Amino acid sequence: MPMKTILIANRGEIAVRIMRACREMGLGTVAIYSDVDREARHVRYADRAFPLVGNAPSDTYLRIDKILDIARLSGADAVHPGYGFLAENEAFAQACLEAGLTFIGPTPDVIARMGSKTTARDCAIAAGAPVVPGTQTPVTPDVADAEVQRLADAVGYPLMVKAVAGGGGKGMREVREAATLVDAVRTARSEALGAFGDAAVYFERRVLRPRHVEIQLLADQHGTVIPFVERECSVQRRHQKVIEESPAPRFSDDLRRRMADAAAAVARAAGYTNAGTIEFLVDADDAFYFLEMNTRLQVEHPVTEMVTGVDLVQWQIRIARGERLTLSPEQALTPRGHAIECRVYAEDPDQRFMPRPGRITSLAVPGGPGIRDDSGVEVGFEVPIYYDSMISKLIAWGTDREQARCRMLRALGEYHVGGIPTTLPFFRWMLEQPAFIRGELDTTMLDAELERRAGEPFVPVTDAHLDAALLATASSAFLAARRATHAALPGTAARSGWATAARLGALRK
Amino acid sequence: MRLHIEQGGRVRQVTVSSGALPGEVALHLDDTVLVCDVRDLGHGRLSLRLPDGSMRDVVVEMDPIPGHRTVHVQGVRVPTMASTRVRRGASGVAAHAGPLRIVAPMPGKVVRLPVRPGDRVEAHQPVVVIEAMKMENALSAGRAGTVREVLVQEGMSVEAGRPLVVLE
Numbered sequence: 205m206p207m208k209t210i211l212i213a214n215r216g217e218i219a220v221r222i223m224r225a226c227r228e229m230g231l232g233t234v235a236i237y238s239d240v241d242r243e244a245r246h247v248r249y250a251d252r253a254f255p256l257v258g259n260a261p262s263d264t265y266l267r268i269d270k271i272l273d274i275a276r277l278s279g280a281d282a283v284h285p286g287y288g289f290l291a292e293n294e295a296f297a298q299a300c301l302e303a304g305l306t307f308i309g310p311t312p313d314v315i316a317r318m319g320s321k322t323t324a325r326d327c328a329i330a331a332g333a334p335v336v337p338g339t340q341t342p343v344t345p346d347v348a349d350a351e352v353q354r355l356a357d358a359v360g361y362p363l364m365v366k367a368v369a370g371g372g373g374k375g376m377r378e379v380r381e382a383a384t385l386v387d388a389v390r391t392a393r394s395e396a397l398g399a400f401g402d403a404a405v406y407f408e409r410r411v412l413r414p415r416h417v418e419i420q421l422l423a424d425q426h427g428t429v430i431p432f433v434e435r436e437c438s439v440q441r442r443h444q445k446v447i448e449e450s451p452a453p454r455f456s457d458d459l460r461r462r463m464a465d466a467a468a469a470v471a472r473a474a475g476y477t478n479a480g481t482i483e484f485l486v487d488a489d490d491a492f493y494f495l496e497m498n499t500r501l502q503v504e505h506p507v508t509e510m511v512t513g514v515d516l517v518q519w520q521i522r523i524a525r526g527e528r529l530t531l532s533p534e535q536a537l538t539p540r541g542h543a544i545e546c547r548v549y550a551e552d553p554d555q556r557f558m559p560r561p562g563r564i565t566s567l568a569v570p571g572g573p574g575i576r577d578d579s580g581v582e583v584g585f586e587v588p589i590y591y592d593s594m595i596s597k598l599i600a601w602g603t604d605r606e607q608a609r610c611r612m613l614r615a616l617g618e619y620h621v622g623g624i625p626t627t628l629p630f631f632r633w634m635l636e637q638p639a640f641i642r643g644e645l646d647t648t649m650l651d652a653e654l655e656r657r658a659g660e661p662f663v664p665v666t667d668a669h670l671d672a673a674l675l676a677t678a679s680s681a682f683l684a685a686r687r688a689t690h691a692a693l694p695g696t697a698a699r700s701g702w703a704t705a706a707r708l709g710a711l712r713k
Numbered sequence: 714m715r716l717h718i719e720q721g722g723r724v725r726q727v728t729v730s731s732g733a734l735p736g737e738v739a740l741h742l743d744d745t746v747l748v749c750d751v752r753d754l755g756h757g758r759l760s761l762r763l764p765d766g767s768m769r770d771v772v773v774e775m776d777p778i779p780g781h782r783t784v785h786v787q788g789v790r791v792p793t794m795a796s797t798r799v800r801r802g803a804s805g806v807a808a809h810a811g812p813l814r815i816v817a818p819m820p821g822k823v824v825r826l827p828v829r830p831g832d833r834v835e836a837h838q839p840v841v842v843i844e845a846m847k848m849e850n851a852l853s854a855g856r857a858g859t860v861r862e863v864l865v866q867e868g869m870s871v872e873a874g875r876p877l878v879v880l881e
Contacts, residue, residue, distance in 0.1 A: 432829070560845040561819055562873075566756055566772050589820050593846045622772050622785060629788060646750055664791050670721050673784040673791035676759055676771040677718050679738050679751040680782065680796045682729040 205304060207282050207525050208232055211275045211453060212246070213296075214286030217580030217596060218501070219246035222284050225517040234278045236271060238264040240588040245480050245580055252278055265289045268296050272303050282306035284517075284525060288592065291500040292319055307522040309478050310499050314484035318474055318497040328494035331473035333466040336485065336493040338408035342368045345393055345403045349386050355387050355407060362410040367396035374399040376437070378410060389516055411493065413646040414485040416440065417452050417583065418507045419467035422519050422536075423476045424529040431464035431471075432508050433539045438645035439634065441557065441654065446547055446627075447634065448504035450511050451539040453605055453643025459490055464537055470494065479505075479520045503597065506578060510543035510601040512536055542605040544612050546621075546631045548596040550587045553630035555663050561587040564595075566622030575600040587624060595626065605643065609635055633662040720793040813880040814862060815852055817871045821845030826867055826878075832860045834880065841865070841877045852881055 209232035212219045223233045223246065235250030238259045247253045252276040256264040264270070265291055275283060284302050285308070290296040294312040301307060309315070318324045328335055335511060337359050343352060356363060356379070365388050367375025375396030377388040389405060397403040420432040436452035437445045451460070467482040474497070481502050483495040505516050514531060523529070551557045563586045569577050579596035583585065587595060600615055602608030616632050634640060714729045728741035732748050740747045750762035761769040772785040776792075776837035783789045834840055839851035840860070858880035865877050 334873075430723055556851075558850045559819065559848055561846060565774060566758065589845045591846065617788060620772060620785060620788075622774055625790070632788060652759075663789055665721065665791060669786050669789045669791060672761065672763075672769045672771060672786045673758070673793055674718055674725060674727070674742075675740060675747065675749055675761055676769070676773055676784045676786065677720070677782055677793040677795050678716055678727045678729050678740050679749065679759060679761065680773040681716055682714055682738060683751070683753055686731075 207521070209234060209251075209278070209280045210282045210284050210308070210521070211236070211271070211278065211280035211305075212250070212284050212286065213265070213271050213460075214284075214289055214291075215241055215244060215246055215580070215591065217578050217594065218286040218288075218503075220249055220580055221285060221578055222517055223249050225515065225521065228515075228522060229518060231521070232280075234274065234280045236265070236274055236499075238588075238590070240586070240590065243585060245582050245585065254278060259503045259588070261289065264686050266371065267297050271296075271698055272299060272305075275300075275303065275305055280305065282308055282521075284308040284520070285500065287500050287503055289624050292498070294319065298482050306345060306524050310480065314474055314476055315499045317500050318476075318480075321496065324497055325494070327474050328470050331466075331469040333470050333494045334492060336408050338363075339406045342404040342406055343389070352389055353382065353385060357382060359407045360409050362412070364408050364410050365392040365405050366408060367392065367400060367402070368404040368406055369396065369400035369402040375405065395565055411485050411487045413648055414438075414487055415452070415645060416445075416483065416495075416647050417455070417463065417486050417492065418481050418483040418502075419464055420479070420481050420502070420505065421467055421471050421476075422479055422516070422523065422531070423471055425477050425526055426528050428529045429468045429471045429476070430529055430533050430536050431530055432514075432536045434460055434463060435504055435507055436645060437452075437504060438647050439640070439650055440647045441650050445504065446650070447544065447631070447640075448507055449542065449544045449605070449608075450507040451542065453645070456490075459492075460537065463492055466492075466494070470497065472528070478523050479516055488571075503594075505544055506544040506597060506599045507545050510576065510599060511539040511541055513540065522688070541559075541601055541603045542608045543599055543601045544605075545597055545599045545606045546612065546616070547594055547627075548598055548621075549627045550593040550595050550624050551627050552625035553627050554625075554659070556659070557627070557630075559589075559593045560591045561593065562624040564621060564623045566620065568618065568620040570598070570618035572618075574611045575599070575615045576601070598631075603645060606641075609641070622632070629662040675712060714797070716795050718795045719792055731796055734815060761797060813854070813858060814876045815840060815854065815855065815878045815880070817843060817873055817875045817877055818852070818873050819843070819845045819850075821850070821870070823865050823867055823869045823871060823877070824849060826863060826865070828860045828863065828878065830860050830863055834860060840880075843871070852877070856880075 210226050211234040212222050226233045233250045235246045235247045235253035236256050240259050256270050258264050283305050285291040294315040297307045297315055298312040325335055339355055363707050365377040375392050377392045379385050379388045392402040392405050408500040415438045417434050417436050419434055423429040434452050435448050435450045437448045439447035470482055479501050481498045484492040485495050486492045510545045550560055550561050567583045581595045600608050600612035602611050613635050619628055717726045718725050730739045732739045736750050736752055738749050738751045747764055752760040757773045759771050774783040779798050780794050782793050821843040824844045828840045835856045836856045837853045839853045841852045843850050861881045862879040
């Protein structure tokens with residue numbers, strides 16, 4: 205049965221991104237929306253849109269029953285989940301299939317398998333992918349000290365002692381050398397017992413100052429898996445990616461190929477289909493370890509599209525309709541130039557990145573060579589309080605990393621969002637940091653630097669800014685007063701624009 | 714037109730009049746006259762051409778409080794306050810003495826109130842935690858002081874601008 209209409213089970217920029225692909229492919233689009241999203245860009249962009257009623261995610265974009273009702277009502281024959289919300293929910297994928305809809309993503313069993321940290325790790329080990337060295341079985345309280353020492357020595361130092369039942373940092377201890385091990389295990393066991401009622405712990409090698417590098421891949425329903433050139437996502441604030449790029453700086457072709465092979469092996473072992481991403485940690489010696497798999501389209505997919513020329517969303521749809529991957533594996537793995545993405549959030553970077561929802565009163569979006577803006581908002585839209593505060597992704601492409609970086613800086617200068625603060629000033633600062641310019645990245649650097657600079661403004665206000673603001677304020681007040689006077693005088697308010705243009709034209713002669 | 718403009722913690726006097734050519738605005742500032750070419754592009758957007766030819770595209774947002782504006786210039790937001798009369802004391806921008814009200818910067822839910830009336834707080838110490846956009850946001854005192862009043866309770870939903878805690 206040919207696919208004609210896709211329901212996009214998401215909102216914001218990613219819903220718009222997917223609808224653009226649908227429109228390019230001649231497919232119809234159905235949007236869903238919460239009460240506050242009625243005027244949102246993704247709703248107005250869609251061919252048809254249907255209300256979910258309510259605002260909280262649990263009443264709207266997470267409601268499988270409502271979404272399936274809308275699919276039935278609208279006659280959609282496929283569902284694209286985007287990222288976030290229900291994108292990695294196997295029950296949703298299953299419900300779509302049972303309702304006779306094509307789910308644009310992997311099968312429910314694969315979502316379940318790769319969604320669990322432990323089964324995903326087992327799958328990676330089975331596929332021969334390196335994982336962070338650690339103990340294979342729990343170190344239970346009856347394991348004697350000598351055996352504990354032997355197990356830890358085999359893992360290597362520094363290592364982390366973690367509670368098997370753990371979470372939230374409880375029952376977790378760093379051990380830098382063998383001498384402090386036994387004490388650390390004793391403390392971790394007692395903390396774990398107190399917090400989770402289970403004293404079992406395990407050891408995992410501590411990867412110091414790791415880089416986060418990931419491999420995008422596409423897999424069709426006929427057994428072909430194509431890994432793409434890597435993305436570096438090491439610029440993170442509190443474990444959230446803020447800047448991504450492709451290819452990774454300081455990354456050899458040999459390393460790229462080994463990582464891509466490992467990722468493809470994991471995907472094959474998992475029986476993976478559609479678009480997915482395998483995340484790795486990379487240590488200072490360029491050794492890499494499987495971290496997890498994301499069974500969906502990623503936020504940062506555009507950087508891969510920019511350097512390979514492949515439209516990942518169109519391929520997701522084509523794979524879902526059963527087409528064979530006809531891409532050249534060499535094209536997918538060979539970057540053409542360099543791309544950088546900044547995630548623009550409605551947050552005030554000068555107030556510890558506090559979310560600042562509100563109405564966008566003015567907007568100027570950058571353009572020009574190498575610039576792509578994947579935005580979910582427009583002037584007049586009120587960024588709601590209920591969902592993630594990302595409003596746009598700005599992507600810059602250049603023939604090399606430095607050109608991409610300079611283009612991004614130029615575009616950030618063109619970008620204006622009025623009415624609410626955004627993280628744009630933070631990016632102008634970040635892209636000028638010496639470590640970023642050199643491409644010396646790791647996942648801990650940004651938090652450490654933010655801690656150190658403690659609230660200093662990202663773009664300092666200079667006298668030139670103040671002078672311009674003074675002149676602008678005076679001019680604005682003066683023009684407003686003059687308009688008020690003109691409006692009060694009969695005959696002048698209705699002066700024709702054509703007459704004004706003619707007078708200005710005469711002055712130029 | 715005579716204006717008192719407050720920005721960056723200081724007040725300056727500016728006299729504004731029309732220039733000789735269309736679009737020209739003459740600004741008398743201290744002992745100098747700056748003739749700028751100012752074009753109003755609508756929706757608060759102004760294109761300024763300074764006497765030395767420097768171009769400044771700015772966006773002037775009118776704040777809800779009369780006379781208060783936020784000027785966006787080269788990616789920086791500068792709050793300003795213009796008035797045709799001299800005001801006694803400083804406006805909200807520079808006030809340091811007297812009670813300090815901590816207001817909700819966004820709609821959300823109060824999840825924690827770590828302080829009680831009578832507590833002594835340091836500058837930057839969190840006094841109320843609000844949940845909005847699925848994130849917890851600690852609001853801190855801008856300066857040291859003593860908590861005079863706590864105007865909300867944990868679990869309460871608050872709209873933007875609602876006073877939460879008063880310090881003195």
